[in-house]
Amino acid sequence: MPVIETQNLSKEYSSGFSKQKVNALNDFSFSVNEGEIFGLLGPNGAGKTTLIKILLAITFPTRGNAKIFGTDVRNHKAKAKVGYLPENHRFPNYLTGEQVLSFYGRLSGMKPNDAFKKRIDELLELMKLTQWKQTKIKKYSKGMMQKLGLAQSILSEPDLIFLDEPTDGVDPIGRKEIRDILIELKSKGKTIFLNSHLLSEVEMICDRVAILNKGDLVKEGNVDDLTKAENIFAIHTVEPLNIELKQKILAIDSNAGAGENEINTEAGVDNLNKIIDLLRKNKIRIQSVSQKTSTLEELFINVIKKDNIS
Protein backbone atom coordinates (compact mmCIF):
# COMPACT_ATOMS: atom_id res chain seq x y z
CA MET A 1 0.00 0.00 0.00
CA PRO A 2 1.42 3.41 -0.92
CA VAL A 3 2.08 5.75 1.99
CA ILE A 4 0.86 8.74 -0.04
CA GLU A 5 -1.64 8.47 -2.86
CA THR A 6 -3.38 11.25 -4.77
CA GLN A 7 -5.95 11.03 -7.53
CA ASN A 8 -6.72 13.87 -9.92
CA LEU A 9 -5.82 16.45 -7.35
CA SER A 10 -6.60 19.99 -8.48
CA LYS A 11 -6.40 23.28 -6.68
CA GLU A 12 -7.68 26.60 -7.93
CA TYR A 13 -7.09 29.88 -6.16
CA SER A 14 -8.91 33.11 -6.72
CA SER A 15 -6.46 35.91 -7.32
CA GLY A 16 -6.93 39.62 -6.66
CA PHE A 17 -10.12 41.65 -6.79
CA SER A 18 -11.04 40.26 -10.20
CA LYS A 19 -11.24 36.79 -8.61
CA GLN A 20 -9.32 35.41 -11.56
CA LYS A 21 -8.75 31.69 -11.18
CA VAL A 22 -5.18 30.48 -10.81
CA ASN A 23 -4.46 26.78 -11.11
CA ALA A 24 -1.95 25.74 -8.48
CA LEU A 25 -2.37 22.02 -9.25
CA ASN A 26 -3.89 20.32 -12.27
CA ASP A 27 -5.19 16.76 -12.13
CA PHE A 28 -2.23 15.63 -10.09
CA SER A 29 -2.00 11.89 -9.49
CA PHE A 30 0.98 10.18 -7.91
CA SER A 31 2.01 7.89 -5.11
CA VAL A 32 4.92 7.50 -2.72
CA ASN A 33 5.94 4.09 -1.43
CA GLU A 34 7.01 3.10 2.03
CA GLY A 35 10.67 3.69 2.84
CA GLU A 36 11.30 6.03 -0.09
CA ILE A 37 12.90 9.43 -0.05
CA PHE A 38 10.75 11.27 -2.54
CA GLY A 39 11.86 14.63 -3.89
CA LEU A 40 9.47 17.23 -5.20
CA LEU A 41 11.06 19.71 -7.57
CA GLY A 42 9.78 22.71 -9.43
CA PRO A 43 10.35 26.41 -9.97
CA ASN A 44 8.79 28.97 -7.65
CA GLY A 45 5.00 28.92 -7.90
CA ALA A 46 4.96 25.42 -9.40
CA GLY A 47 2.57 24.13 -6.74
CA LYS A 48 5.02 22.23 -4.51
CA THR A 49 4.03 23.80 -1.21
CA THR A 50 0.34 23.66 -2.22
CA LEU A 51 0.71 19.91 -2.72
CA ILE A 52 2.30 19.43 0.71
CA LYS A 53 -0.37 21.60 2.30
CA ILE A 54 -3.12 19.55 0.68
CA LEU A 55 -1.49 16.32 1.87
CA LEU A 56 -1.55 17.71 5.41
CA ALA A 57 -5.08 19.18 5.07
CA ILE A 58 -3.73 22.68 5.68
CA THR A 59 -5.31 23.56 2.34
CA PHE A 60 -8.21 21.74 0.72
CA PRO A 61 -8.24 20.56 -2.91
CA THR A 62 -10.79 21.96 -5.35
CA ARG A 63 -11.15 18.50 -6.90
CA GLY A 64 -9.72 15.02 -6.41
CA ASN A 65 -8.63 13.25 -3.28
CA ALA A 66 -5.52 12.45 -1.32
CA LYS A 67 -4.76 9.69 1.14
CA ILE A 68 -2.03 9.12 3.70
CA PHE A 69 -1.64 5.56 4.97
CA GLY A 70 -4.91 4.79 3.17
CA THR A 71 -6.87 7.39 5.16
CA ASP A 72 -8.34 10.52 3.62
CA VAL A 73 -6.15 13.47 4.57
CA ARG A 74 -9.19 15.43 5.81
CA ASN A 75 -9.37 13.01 8.72
CA HIS A 76 -7.00 14.51 11.30
CA LYS A 77 -6.20 11.04 12.62
CA ALA A 78 -4.38 10.36 9.33
CA LYS A 79 -1.66 12.70 10.62
CA ALA A 80 -0.90 10.64 13.73
CA LYS A 81 2.20 9.14 12.09
CA VAL A 82 3.26 12.23 10.18
CA GLY A 83 6.00 14.77 10.89
CA TYR A 84 6.24 18.11 9.12
CA LEU A 85 8.82 20.84 8.80
CA PRO A 86 7.25 23.80 6.97
CA GLU A 87 9.24 26.30 4.96
CA ASN A 88 9.82 29.44 7.08
CA HIS A 89 8.37 27.79 10.16
CA ARG A 90 7.65 30.04 13.08
CA PHE A 91 7.82 28.65 16.59
CA PRO A 92 6.52 30.63 19.58
CA ASN A 93 9.55 32.79 20.38
CA TYR A 94 8.79 32.92 24.10
CA LEU A 95 9.66 29.21 24.40
CA THR A 96 13.05 27.62 24.89
CA GLY A 97 14.31 24.97 22.49
CA GLU A 98 13.34 22.27 24.95
CA GLN A 99 9.87 23.76 25.46
CA VAL A 100 9.32 23.94 21.69
CA LEU A 101 9.97 20.22 21.35
CA SER A 102 7.86 19.47 24.40
CA PHE A 103 4.94 21.55 23.04
CA TYR A 104 4.92 20.02 19.56
CA GLY A 105 5.61 16.56 20.90
CA ARG A 106 2.55 16.78 23.14
CA LEU A 107 0.49 18.02 20.16
CA SER A 108 1.69 14.97 18.24
CA GLY A 109 0.18 12.81 20.97
CA MET A 110 3.33 11.96 22.94
CA LYS A 111 2.87 11.26 26.64
CA PRO A 112 4.87 13.45 29.04
CA ASN A 113 6.89 10.65 30.63
CA ASP A 114 10.59 9.90 31.08
CA ALA A 115 10.87 8.40 27.60
CA PHE A 116 9.51 11.64 26.15
CA LYS A 117 12.09 13.73 28.02
CA LYS A 118 14.81 11.31 26.96
CA ARG A 119 13.74 11.58 23.33
CA ILE A 120 13.86 15.38 23.49
CA ASP A 121 17.37 15.25 24.97
CA GLU A 122 18.45 12.75 22.32
CA LEU A 123 17.27 14.97 19.49
CA LEU A 124 18.78 18.11 20.97
CA GLU A 125 22.05 16.20 21.21
CA LEU A 126 21.71 14.96 17.61
CA MET A 127 21.13 18.51 16.41
CA LYS A 128 23.96 19.83 18.60
CA LEU A 129 21.57 22.09 20.48
CA THR A 130 21.95 20.65 23.97
CA GLN A 131 23.78 23.67 25.34
CA TRP A 132 21.02 25.93 23.98
CA LYS A 133 18.07 23.93 25.23
CA GLN A 134 17.23 26.34 28.05
CA THR A 135 17.68 29.40 25.83
CA LYS A 136 14.67 31.21 24.38
CA ILE A 137 14.54 30.48 20.67
CA LYS A 138 14.38 34.16 19.75
CA LYS A 139 18.15 34.05 20.34
CA TYR A 140 18.64 31.13 17.93
CA SER A 141 20.33 31.59 14.54
CA LYS A 142 18.56 30.61 11.31
CA GLY A 143 20.54 27.38 11.12
CA MET A 144 19.73 26.49 14.73
CA MET A 145 16.04 27.16 14.10
CA GLN A 146 16.15 24.89 11.08
CA LYS A 147 17.75 22.11 13.09
CA LEU A 148 15.20 22.59 15.85
CA GLY A 149 12.49 22.41 13.20
CA LEU A 150 13.90 19.16 11.89
CA ALA A 151 14.06 17.79 15.45
CA GLN A 152 10.41 18.77 15.92
CA SER A 153 9.41 16.98 12.72
CA ILE A 154 11.00 13.67 13.72
CA LEU A 155 10.32 13.90 17.47
CA SER A 156 7.35 11.55 17.59
CA GLU A 157 9.19 9.04 15.37
CA PRO A 158 6.68 9.45 12.53
CA ASP A 159 6.60 7.00 9.64
CA LEU A 160 6.15 9.77 7.08
CA ILE A 161 8.06 13.05 7.23
CA PHE A 162 7.35 16.09 5.06
CA LEU A 163 10.32 18.44 4.80
CA ASP A 164 9.90 21.75 3.01
CA GLU A 165 13.35 23.23 2.33
CA PRO A 166 14.97 21.54 5.35
CA THR A 167 18.47 22.87 4.70
CA ASP A 168 17.41 26.45 4.06
CA GLY A 169 19.80 28.75 5.95
CA VAL A 170 22.01 25.89 7.13
CA ASP A 171 25.77 25.97 6.53
CA PRO A 172 27.44 23.22 4.42
CA ILE A 173 28.47 21.20 7.48
CA GLY A 174 24.96 21.44 8.88
CA ARG A 175 23.56 20.37 5.51
CA LYS A 176 25.75 17.30 5.50
CA GLU A 177 24.57 16.48 9.02
CA ILE A 178 20.94 16.86 7.95
CA ARG A 179 21.52 14.65 4.90
CA ASP A 180 23.06 12.00 7.14
CA ILE A 181 20.05 12.16 9.46
CA LEU A 182 17.68 11.73 6.50
CA ILE A 183 19.66 8.75 5.21
CA GLU A 184 19.57 7.20 8.67
CA LEU A 185 15.81 7.74 8.85
CA LYS A 186 15.46 6.00 5.48
CA SER A 187 17.49 3.07 6.79
CA LYS A 188 14.92 2.79 9.58
CA GLY A 189 12.17 2.43 6.97
CA LYS A 190 10.80 5.96 7.28
CA THR A 191 9.28 7.61 4.23
CA ILE A 192 10.52 11.12 3.51
CA PHE A 193 8.83 13.64 1.27
CA LEU A 194 11.36 16.32 0.45
CA ASN A 195 10.75 19.67 -1.16
CA SER A 196 14.03 21.41 -1.92
CA HIS A 197 15.53 23.90 -4.31
CA LEU A 198 18.96 22.38 -3.82
CA LEU A 199 18.94 19.89 -6.67
CA SER A 200 22.37 18.45 -5.92
CA GLU A 201 21.11 17.62 -2.46
CA VAL A 202 17.96 15.99 -3.82
CA GLU A 203 20.06 14.01 -6.28
CA MET A 204 22.27 12.77 -3.46
CA ILE A 205 19.55 11.43 -1.20
CA CYS A 206 16.31 10.93 -3.13
CA ASP A 207 15.18 7.64 -4.61
CA ARG A 208 12.46 9.15 -6.75
CA VAL A 209 11.57 12.64 -7.84
CA ALA A 210 8.64 14.44 -9.41
CA ILE A 211 9.02 17.68 -11.30
CA LEU A 212 6.14 20.10 -11.11
CA ASN A 213 5.66 23.08 -13.38
CA LYS A 214 2.68 25.45 -13.28
CA GLY A 215 0.69 22.88 -11.36
CA ASP A 216 1.37 20.03 -13.79
CA LEU A 217 3.39 16.91 -13.15
CA VAL A 218 5.90 17.05 -16.01
CA LYS A 219 8.30 14.28 -15.02
CA GLU A 220 8.39 11.54 -12.44
CA GLY A 221 10.67 8.61 -11.86
CA ASN A 222 13.78 7.15 -10.24
CA VAL A 223 16.64 9.60 -9.96
CA ASP A 224 19.03 7.15 -11.66
CA ASP A 225 16.71 6.58 -14.59
CA LEU A 226 15.89 10.23 -15.06
CA THR A 227 19.47 11.37 -15.03
CA LYS A 228 20.52 8.83 -17.67
CA ALA A 229 20.77 10.77 -20.91
CA GLU A 230 18.75 8.98 -23.58
CA ASN A 231 20.77 7.57 -26.52
CA ILE A 232 24.07 9.05 -25.40
CA PHE A 233 26.74 6.43 -24.93
CA ALA A 234 30.46 6.43 -24.32
CA ILE A 235 32.75 3.60 -25.48
CA HIS A 236 36.21 3.31 -24.01
CA THR A 237 38.71 1.20 -25.87
CA VAL A 238 41.96 -0.48 -24.83
CA GLU A 239 43.75 0.13 -28.12
CA PRO A 240 43.93 3.60 -29.64
CA LEU A 241 41.75 4.40 -32.64
CA ASN A 242 43.45 5.15 -35.94
CA ILE A 243 42.23 7.73 -38.47
CA GLU A 244 40.79 5.13 -40.84
CA LEU A 245 38.69 3.66 -38.06
CA LYS A 246 37.53 7.08 -36.92
CA GLN A 247 36.32 7.82 -40.45
CA LYS A 248 34.40 4.55 -40.53
CA ILE A 249 32.79 5.49 -37.19
CA LEU A 250 31.79 8.89 -38.58
CA ALA A 251 30.21 7.07 -41.51
CA ILE A 252 27.92 5.29 -39.03
CA ASP A 253 27.24 8.39 -36.87
CA SER A 254 28.32 11.66 -38.41
CA ASN A 255 27.94 13.43 -35.02
CA ALA A 256 30.02 10.94 -33.11
CA GLY A 257 33.02 12.20 -31.22
CA ALA A 258 36.06 9.97 -31.54
CA GLY A 259 39.14 10.56 -29.42
CA GLU A 260 42.25 8.52 -28.75
CA ASN A 261 40.53 5.82 -26.69
CA GLU A 262 36.97 7.12 -26.47
CA ILE A 263 33.93 7.34 -28.74
CA ASN A 264 30.82 9.30 -27.86
CA THR A 265 27.66 8.64 -29.84
CA GLU A 266 24.20 10.12 -29.61
CA ALA A 267 22.70 8.08 -32.45
CA GLY A 268 20.87 5.43 -30.43
CA VAL A 269 21.31 1.79 -29.51
CA ASP A 270 21.39 0.45 -33.09
CA ASN A 271 24.26 2.66 -34.13
CA LEU A 272 26.02 1.90 -30.84
CA ASN A 273 25.95 -1.79 -31.75
CA LYS A 274 27.17 -1.04 -35.28
CA ILE A 275 30.14 0.85 -33.83
CA ILE A 276 30.88 -2.00 -31.40
CA ASP A 277 30.74 -4.50 -34.31
CA LEU A 278 33.14 -2.30 -36.24
CA LEU A 279 35.55 -2.14 -33.32
CA ARG A 280 35.51 -5.91 -32.86
CA LYS A 281 36.02 -6.46 -36.55
CA ASN A 282 39.14 -4.28 -36.31
CA LYS A 283 40.39 -6.20 -33.27
CA ILE A 284 39.91 -3.24 -30.93
CA ARG A 285 39.18 -4.37 -27.38
CA ILE A 286 36.42 -2.58 -25.51
CA GLN A 287 37.15 -1.52 -21.96
CA SER A 288 33.68 -0.16 -21.13
CA VAL A 289 30.39 0.97 -22.60
CA SER A 290 28.40 3.40 -20.49
CA GLN A 291 25.28 5.44 -20.85
CA LYS A 292 26.03 9.08 -20.24
CA THR A 293 24.28 10.74 -17.30
CA SER A 294 23.23 14.30 -16.80
CA THR A 295 22.92 15.98 -13.43
CA LEU A 296 19.49 16.45 -11.90
CA GLU A 297 19.98 20.16 -12.36
CA GLU A 298 20.54 19.73 -16.12
CA LEU A 299 17.51 17.47 -16.33
CA PHE A 300 15.40 19.91 -14.32
CA ILE A 301 16.34 22.89 -16.47
CA ASN A 302 15.73 20.96 -19.71
CA VAL A 303 12.38 19.64 -18.55
CA ILE A 304 11.14 23.04 -17.37
CA LYS A 305 12.38 24.76 -20.55
CA LYS A 306 10.65 22.18 -22.77
CA ASP A 307 7.44 22.41 -20.76
CA ASN A 308 7.42 26.20 -20.89
CA ILE A 309 7.94 26.15 -24.69
CA SER A 310 5.18 23.59 -25.21
Next chain:
Amino acid sequence: MLTIIKNTFREALAKKIFIGYYIFYAIVVLFMVFLVNMDAVEGVMSLADEKAIVHQVETGFFLLSWNLIIFFSLISTASFIPSMLEKGTIDLLISKPISRPMILLSKYLGAVLFVFLSMVFLLGSIWLILSLKSAYWDFTFLLSILWLTFAFAVMYSIVVVTGLTTQSTVITILVNFFLIFVLCPILSIREAVVFSLVTNETVKFIFDFLYYILPKPGEIRDITNAMILNEPINVWKSSLNTETQTFTVSWMSAISSFIFCSAMMAYSIYYFSKKDY
Protein backbone atom coordinates in the same frame (compact mmCIF):
# COMPACT_ATOMS: atom_id res chain seq x y z
CA MET B 1 -6.39 20.61 24.44
CA LEU B 2 -4.49 21.13 27.71
CA THR B 3 -1.24 21.56 25.80
CA ILE B 4 -2.66 24.44 23.75
CA ILE B 5 -4.29 26.00 26.84
CA LYS B 6 -0.99 25.78 28.71
CA ASN B 7 0.83 27.35 25.78
CA THR B 8 -1.75 30.15 25.61
CA PHE B 9 -0.91 30.92 29.24
CA ARG B 10 2.78 31.03 28.36
CA GLU B 11 2.02 33.32 25.43
CA ALA B 12 0.00 35.60 27.71
CA LEU B 13 2.69 35.77 30.35
CA ALA B 14 5.35 36.47 27.71
CA LYS B 15 3.54 39.56 26.46
CA LYS B 16 4.70 42.87 27.90
CA ILE B 17 1.14 44.16 27.88
CA PHE B 18 0.36 41.80 30.73
CA ILE B 19 2.90 43.54 32.91
CA GLY B 20 0.86 46.71 32.41
CA TYR B 21 -2.33 44.73 32.94
CA TYR B 22 -1.17 43.44 36.32
CA ILE B 23 0.35 46.77 37.35
CA PHE B 24 -3.10 48.26 36.76
CA TYR B 25 -4.72 45.55 38.87
CA ALA B 26 -2.11 45.95 41.58
CA ILE B 27 -2.82 49.71 41.69
CA VAL B 28 -6.55 49.00 42.07
CA VAL B 29 -5.82 46.55 44.88
CA LEU B 30 -3.43 49.00 46.57
CA PHE B 31 -6.08 51.70 46.25
CA MET B 32 -8.45 49.42 48.13
CA VAL B 33 -5.81 48.68 50.76
CA PHE B 34 -4.72 52.23 51.50
CA LEU B 35 -7.36 54.65 50.33
CA VAL B 36 -10.73 53.09 51.09
CA ASN B 37 -11.22 54.01 54.68
CA MET B 38 -13.78 51.76 56.32
CA ASP B 39 -12.94 52.66 59.86
CA ALA B 40 -16.02 52.49 62.10
CA VAL B 41 -15.25 55.84 63.75
CA GLU B 42 -13.50 57.96 61.10
CA GLY B 43 -14.19 56.19 57.84
CA VAL B 44 -17.33 55.54 55.80
CA MET B 45 -18.48 52.92 58.33
CA SER B 46 -19.41 55.70 60.68
CA LEU B 47 -22.04 56.84 58.20
CA ALA B 48 -24.02 53.69 57.56
CA ASP B 49 -24.15 49.99 58.25
CA GLU B 50 -21.22 47.92 57.05
CA LYS B 51 -23.27 45.77 54.65
CA ALA B 52 -24.69 48.73 52.72
CA ILE B 53 -21.30 50.41 52.50
CA VAL B 54 -19.57 47.27 51.27
CA HIS B 55 -22.31 46.82 48.65
CA GLN B 56 -21.91 50.43 47.56
CA VAL B 57 -18.15 50.06 47.17
CA GLU B 58 -18.56 46.80 45.24
CA THR B 59 -21.25 48.03 42.86
CA GLY B 60 -19.57 51.42 42.52
CA PHE B 61 -16.34 49.67 41.60
CA PHE B 62 -18.11 47.72 38.87
CA LEU B 63 -19.92 50.81 37.63
CA LEU B 64 -16.56 52.49 37.08
CA SER B 65 -14.40 49.63 35.95
CA TRP B 66 -16.53 46.79 34.49
CA ASN B 67 -16.20 47.80 30.84
CA LEU B 68 -12.59 48.88 31.33
CA ILE B 69 -11.61 45.53 32.81
CA ILE B 70 -13.27 43.71 29.91
CA PHE B 71 -11.62 46.00 27.40
CA PHE B 72 -8.17 45.68 28.98
CA SER B 73 -8.56 41.92 29.01
CA LEU B 74 -9.57 41.97 25.35
CA ILE B 75 -6.63 44.18 24.38
CA SER B 76 -4.21 41.83 26.10
CA THR B 77 -5.61 38.69 24.52
CA ALA B 78 -6.66 40.06 21.11
CA SER B 79 -3.42 39.02 19.42
CA PHE B 80 -3.76 35.34 20.33
CA ILE B 81 -5.82 34.44 17.27
CA PRO B 82 -3.96 36.54 14.64
CA SER B 83 -0.60 35.29 15.97
CA MET B 84 -1.84 31.70 15.80
CA LEU B 85 -2.78 32.27 12.14
CA GLU B 86 0.65 33.53 11.10
CA LYS B 87 2.24 31.63 8.24
CA GLY B 88 4.59 29.01 9.62
CA THR B 89 2.67 28.75 12.89
CA ILE B 90 -0.77 27.68 11.71
CA ASP B 91 0.73 25.16 9.24
CA LEU B 92 2.49 23.38 12.07
CA LEU B 93 -0.57 23.37 14.33
CA ILE B 94 -2.85 21.98 11.64
CA SER B 95 -0.29 19.35 10.64
CA LYS B 96 -0.68 17.76 14.07
CA PRO B 97 -3.28 15.06 14.68
CA ILE B 98 -5.73 17.45 16.30
CA SER B 99 -8.99 18.59 14.76
CA ARG B 100 -9.30 22.23 13.76
CA PRO B 101 -12.30 22.87 16.06
CA MET B 102 -10.21 21.55 18.97
CA ILE B 103 -7.32 23.91 18.13
CA LEU B 104 -9.63 26.92 18.05
CA LEU B 105 -11.62 25.98 21.14
CA SER B 106 -8.42 25.34 23.10
CA LYS B 107 -7.10 28.76 22.15
CA TYR B 108 -10.40 30.37 23.14
CA LEU B 109 -10.59 28.49 26.43
CA GLY B 110 -6.96 29.33 27.17
CA ALA B 111 -7.70 33.06 26.88
CA VAL B 112 -10.90 32.77 28.94
CA LEU B 113 -9.16 30.74 31.65
CA PHE B 114 -6.33 33.23 31.80
CA VAL B 115 -8.75 36.11 32.29
CA PHE B 116 -10.67 34.04 34.86
CA LEU B 117 -7.48 33.63 36.91
CA SER B 118 -6.74 37.32 36.54
CA MET B 119 -10.23 38.04 37.86
CA VAL B 120 -9.62 35.67 40.77
CA PHE B 121 -6.53 37.74 41.57
CA LEU B 122 -8.19 41.14 41.15
CA LEU B 123 -11.68 40.56 42.49
CA GLY B 124 -10.53 38.02 45.07
CA SER B 125 -8.05 40.57 46.43
CA ILE B 126 -10.68 43.31 46.51
CA TRP B 127 -13.14 41.00 48.26
CA LEU B 128 -10.52 40.00 50.83
CA ILE B 129 -9.53 43.60 51.54
CA LEU B 130 -13.14 44.79 51.84
CA SER B 131 -14.03 41.84 54.05
CA LEU B 132 -11.06 42.35 56.36
CA LYS B 133 -11.65 46.08 56.58
CA SER B 134 -15.39 45.85 57.14
CA ALA B 135 -15.65 42.47 58.84
CA TYR B 136 -18.55 41.81 56.47
CA TRP B 137 -17.85 38.78 54.28
CA ASP B 138 -19.97 39.25 51.16
CA PHE B 139 -19.57 35.93 49.38
CA THR B 140 -22.00 36.97 46.63
CA PHE B 141 -19.31 39.37 45.40
CA LEU B 142 -17.16 36.38 44.48
CA LEU B 143 -19.79 35.43 41.88
CA SER B 144 -18.72 38.54 39.99
CA ILE B 145 -15.52 36.66 39.06
CA LEU B 146 -17.67 34.29 37.04
CA TRP B 147 -19.89 37.04 35.62
CA LEU B 148 -16.97 39.19 34.55
CA THR B 149 -15.28 36.18 32.98
CA PHE B 150 -18.56 35.36 31.23
CA ALA B 151 -18.83 38.92 29.87
CA PHE B 152 -15.23 38.66 28.66
CA ALA B 153 -15.91 35.24 27.08
CA VAL B 154 -18.87 36.70 25.17
CA MET B 155 -16.86 39.65 23.87
CA TYR B 156 -13.87 37.41 23.14
CA SER B 157 -16.03 35.40 20.73
CA ILE B 158 -16.10 38.60 18.61
CA VAL B 159 -12.31 38.76 18.82
CA VAL B 160 -12.18 35.18 17.55
CA VAL B 161 -14.44 35.90 14.57
CA THR B 162 -12.74 39.16 13.60
CA GLY B 163 -9.31 37.68 14.27
CA LEU B 164 -10.05 34.71 11.99
CA THR B 165 -11.57 36.74 9.18
CA THR B 166 -9.25 39.76 9.19
CA GLN B 167 -6.11 38.33 10.90
CA SER B 168 -5.66 41.79 12.38
CA THR B 169 -5.28 42.53 16.09
CA VAL B 170 -6.01 46.22 15.56
CA ILE B 171 -9.34 45.58 13.83
CA THR B 172 -10.46 43.16 16.57
CA ILE B 173 -9.67 45.78 19.23
CA LEU B 174 -11.47 48.54 17.32
CA VAL B 175 -14.56 46.40 16.77
CA ASN B 176 -14.71 45.57 20.47
CA PHE B 177 -14.12 49.17 21.51
CA PHE B 178 -17.02 50.26 19.30
CA LEU B 179 -19.31 47.58 20.71
CA ILE B 180 -18.41 47.98 24.38
CA PHE B 181 -18.22 51.75 24.61
CA VAL B 182 -20.49 52.94 21.80
CA LEU B 183 -23.06 50.61 20.31
CA CYS B 184 -24.06 48.44 23.28
CA PRO B 185 -24.54 51.38 25.70
CA ILE B 186 -26.64 53.20 23.07
CA LEU B 187 -28.75 50.09 22.47
CA SER B 188 -29.29 49.66 26.22
CA ILE B 189 -30.78 53.12 26.54
CA ARG B 190 -32.57 53.06 23.19
CA GLU B 191 -36.08 53.10 24.70
CA ALA B 192 -35.39 55.93 27.14
CA VAL B 193 -33.20 58.12 24.92
CA VAL B 194 -33.04 57.09 21.26
CA PHE B 195 -36.74 56.36 20.74
CA SER B 196 -37.66 59.75 22.18
CA LEU B 197 -35.60 61.33 19.39
CA VAL B 198 -36.45 58.95 16.56
CA THR B 199 -39.96 58.39 15.25
CA ASN B 200 -39.23 56.22 12.22
CA GLU B 201 -40.50 52.68 12.91
CA THR B 202 -37.90 51.03 10.69
CA VAL B 203 -35.07 52.69 12.59
CA LYS B 204 -36.70 51.63 15.86
CA PHE B 205 -36.97 48.07 14.57
CA ILE B 206 -33.28 48.09 13.60
CA PHE B 207 -32.29 49.34 17.08
CA ASP B 208 -34.49 46.71 18.71
CA PHE B 209 -33.13 43.98 16.44
CA LEU B 210 -29.52 44.94 17.17
CA TYR B 211 -30.26 45.16 20.88
CA TYR B 212 -31.66 41.63 21.03
CA ILE B 213 -28.96 39.95 18.95
CA LEU B 214 -25.85 41.74 20.20
CA PRO B 215 -24.10 40.98 23.50
CA LYS B 216 -24.85 43.15 26.51
CA PRO B 217 -21.75 43.44 28.69
CA GLY B 218 -23.18 46.44 30.55
CA GLU B 219 -26.35 44.59 31.46
CA ILE B 220 -24.37 41.58 32.64
CA ARG B 221 -22.78 44.02 35.08
CA ASP B 222 -26.29 45.12 36.13
CA ILE B 223 -27.20 41.48 36.81
CA THR B 224 -24.03 41.12 38.91
CA ASN B 225 -24.85 44.25 40.86
CA ALA B 226 -28.46 43.11 41.36
CA MET B 227 -27.17 39.82 42.76
CA ILE B 228 -24.77 41.66 45.11
CA LEU B 229 -27.58 43.92 46.27
CA ASN B 230 -29.98 40.98 46.46
CA GLU B 231 -32.42 42.78 44.17
CA PRO B 232 -35.03 40.95 42.08
CA ILE B 233 -34.14 39.97 38.50
CA ASN B 234 -36.85 39.59 35.84
CA VAL B 235 -36.79 36.54 33.62
CA TRP B 236 -37.26 37.99 30.13
CA LYS B 237 -37.54 41.75 30.10
CA SER B 238 -35.94 44.51 32.11
CA SER B 239 -38.46 46.98 33.54
CA LEU B 240 -38.53 50.47 34.96
CA ASN B 241 -40.94 51.26 37.79
CA THR B 242 -41.89 54.87 37.06
CA GLU B 243 -43.31 55.42 40.53
CA THR B 244 -40.28 54.30 42.50
CA GLN B 245 -37.84 54.97 39.63
CA THR B 246 -36.31 51.57 40.21
CA PHE B 247 -34.90 49.57 37.32
CA THR B 248 -35.16 45.79 37.34
CA VAL B 249 -32.74 43.88 35.11
CA SER B 250 -33.58 40.59 33.41
CA TRP B 251 -31.80 37.31 32.77
CA MET B 252 -32.53 37.83 29.07
CA SER B 253 -29.37 39.95 28.76
CA ALA B 254 -27.24 37.05 29.93
CA ILE B 255 -29.18 34.49 27.90
CA SER B 256 -29.02 36.47 24.65
CA SER B 257 -25.33 37.19 25.25
CA PHE B 258 -24.72 33.47 25.74
CA ILE B 259 -26.62 32.67 22.53
CA PHE B 260 -24.61 35.35 20.70
CA CYS B 261 -21.36 33.90 22.02
CA SER B 262 -22.40 30.35 21.00
CA ALA B 263 -23.37 31.56 17.51
CA MET B 264 -20.08 33.43 17.10
CA MET B 265 -18.06 30.42 18.21
CA ALA B 266 -20.08 28.05 15.98
CA TYR B 267 -19.42 30.32 13.00
CA SER B 268 -15.74 30.63 13.95
CA ILE B 269 -15.35 26.87 14.11
CA TYR B 270 -17.12 26.46 10.76
CA TYR B 271 -14.98 29.17 9.15
CA PHE B 272 -11.72 27.85 10.63
CA SER B 273 -12.53 24.29 9.58
CA LYS B 274 -13.09 25.28 5.94
CA LYS B 275 -10.36 27.86 5.49
CA ASP B 276 -7.22 27.25 3.42
CA TYR B 277 -3.96 28.25 5.12
